[in-house]
Amino acid sequence: PGPPWPTAAWNTVRFARQTLSFLQELHERYGDLVTLPTVLGPWTLVFHPDGVRHVVQENHFNYRKGGISNQALRLTLGNGLLTNNGDSWLHQRRLIQPVFHRKQIVAIGQLMAESALAWTEEASINAGQPLDLFQEMSSLTLNIACKALFGADMLAHKERVLQASTTINHLEAQAFYVPGLLSLPTPQRRRLYEARNTLYTVVDALISKRHQASTESDLLTLLLDARDEETGESMTDQQVRDEVLTLMVAGHETTSNALCWALLLVAQYPDIESRLREEYTRVLNGRAPQMGDLPQLPLTRMVLEESMRLYPPAWAFARQAIAEDEIDGYRIAKGAYVLMFPATTHRHPDFWERPDVFDPERFSPECSAGRHRFAYFPFGGGPRVCIGNQFALTEALLILATILSRYQLRLLPETNVIPEPLITLRPRGKLLMTAHWHEEL
Numbered sequence: 001p002g003p004p005w006p007t008a009a010w011n012t013v014r015f016a017r018q019t020l021s022f023l024q025e026l027h028e029r030y031g032d033l034v035t036l037p038t039v040l041g042p043w044t045l046v047f048h049p050d051g052v053r054h055v056v057q058e059n060h061f062n063y064r065k066g067g068i069s070n071q072a073l074r075l076t077l078g079n080g081l082l083t084n085n086g087d088s089w090l091h092q093r094r095l096i097q098p099v100f101h102r103k104q105i106v107a108i109g110q111l112m113a114e115s116a117l118a119w120t121e122e123a124s125i126n127a128g129q130p131l132d133l134f135q136e137m138s139s140l141t142l143n144i145a146c147k148a149l150f151g152a153d154m155l156a157h158k159e160r161v162l163q164a165s166t167t168i169n170h171l172e173a174q175a176f177y178v179p180g181l182l183s184l185p186t187p188q189r190r191r192l193y194e195a196r197n198t199l200y201t202v203v204d205a206l207i208s209k210r211h212q213a214s215t216e217s218d219l220l221t222l223l224l225d226a227r228d229e230e231t232g233e234s235m236t237d238q239q240v241r242d243e244v245l246t247l248m249v250a251g252h253e254t255t256s257n258a259l260c261w262a263l264l265l266v267a268q269y270p271d272i273e274s275r276l277r278e279e280y281t282r283v284l285n286g287r288a289p290q291m292g293d294l295p296q297l298p299l300t301r302m303v304l305e306e307s308m309r310l311y312p313p314a315w316a317f318a319r320q321a322i323a324e325d326e327i328d329g330y331r332i333a334k335g336a337y338v339l340m341f342p343a344t345t346h347r348h349p350d351f352w353e354r355p356d357v358f359d360p361e362r363f364s365p366e367c368s369a370g371r372h373r374f375a376y377f378p379f380g381g382g383p384r385v386c387i388g389n390q391f392a393l394t395e396a397l398l399i400l401a402t403i404l405s406r407y408q409l410r411l412l413p414e415t416n417v418i419p420e421p422l423i424t425l426r427p428r429g430k431l432l433m434t435a436h437w438h439e440e441l
């Protein structure tokens with residue numbers, strides 16, 4: 001639909017340089033479904049919630065994880081749950097699902113609450129020195145994910161893991177715009193493999209430790225003990241490694257981004273901040289929050305949801321059409337690369353009034369009633385919906401409530417925050433903030 005844009009090369013440059021505003025412009029100019037010529041072939045961009053529902057839910061059998069994004073992710077995550085397809089994916093999903101069952105999350109909630117509290121009690125926060133919030137939240141969520149899922153303490157490895165994750169995030173995002181960047185023997189591919197090998201070393205150490213003392217019933221034990229129903233064979237070492245790496249990467253970076261955006265927005269909206277403090281005074285009365293308190297903290301939940309509306313950590317994801325299809329009256333060719341953008345749909349003017357304004361009340365039960373299921377999809381939807389969504393929400397709410405009930409965070413005046421849409425949507429550069437103990441204010 002719509003006249004094609006000038007040249008594939010120009011579109012690709014604009015997509016790379018101005019991603020979010022370019023998407024907005026395409027949506028405004030061409031409507032809810034756009035076929036964009038790029039140097040990597042045509043991309044079908046689906047902006048309308050109905051189209052998203054069609055691809056990820058109603059006709060999901062016709063769409064697989066594929067195309068340039070999946071190829072790039074597979075270079076590091078191999079055949080883990082995020083990138084896998086077909087029967088193999090279904091088998092792994094069924095195996096891993098119980099770890100994320102509500103019952104399990106309750107047990108993990110205690111660990112999350114304790115870890116969040118320990119973070120706020122660290123000397124570096126109380127010293128009033130600027131914190132790089134992105135670094136801090138990444139290391140906190142990495143440690144929680146690894147302890148909760150694999151019984152492993154990541155403190156000794158966190159610098160290496162976070163550095164490698166950042167390198168991978170940048171290089172994989174570049175692969176979207178530069179043909180052959182990661183498929184040919186380029187310096188970028190060499191750097192990507194180095195970063196991947198760093199993660200492999202950490203993951204292998206974690207697995208071999210558990211091989212020696214397999215007593216706890218966490219995800220790692222489950223993966224190591226799993227047997228194929230027909231052959232009785234256990235998972236290969238590579239498959240276990242891919243699953244562990246996938247959950248380690250997917251399990252910390254997205255949640256950390258969600259926390260950064262929420263804390264940043266609260267710091268910029270003092271009225272919301274003071275309403276949150278009232279909520280904490282009323283419900284917590286000075287003690288640290290526990291999982292059981294979360295239903296009594298509706299404003300905290302609304303703030304998190306609204307932050308993920310404006311800045312969805314998984315800002316884009318993709319599928320490849322297995323056979324020809326039709327969306328909203330338009331033909332989708334067999335093999336078409338179909339992209340969906342929470343970052344754009346979450347600001348769709350037909351579904352959101354004043355879409356660029358931060359207004360947590362949108363997520364009150366009254367305002368949410370009757371909303372299109374796919375007007376808001378930070379965790380995706382359909383059978384491939386994020387397996388860690390309850391894990392992530394519980395963790396993010398506990399961390400937010402623990403920090404905001406004790407501290408007021410402020411951005412350093414010279415810090416200019418720019419959203420950087422890599423594989424995840426993160427703040428570019430350092431996110432420097434100071435934390436002030438409430439009593440001092």
Ligand code: HEM
Nearest residue numbers: 081082250251254255258314317379380384386387388392
């Ligand atoms: C899948 C977002 C946290 C593990 C997804 C998808 C989205 C998403 C949008 C679907 C992608 C697609 O359909 O192509 C998020 C966000 C998070 C978050 C916004 C935090 C705020 C987590 C956590 C874990 C996790 C904490 C694990 C501990 C996964 C896995 C998949 C996935 C394994 C692939 C599931 C499958 O295909 O079966 N996530 N996620 N995520 N997420 Fe998350």
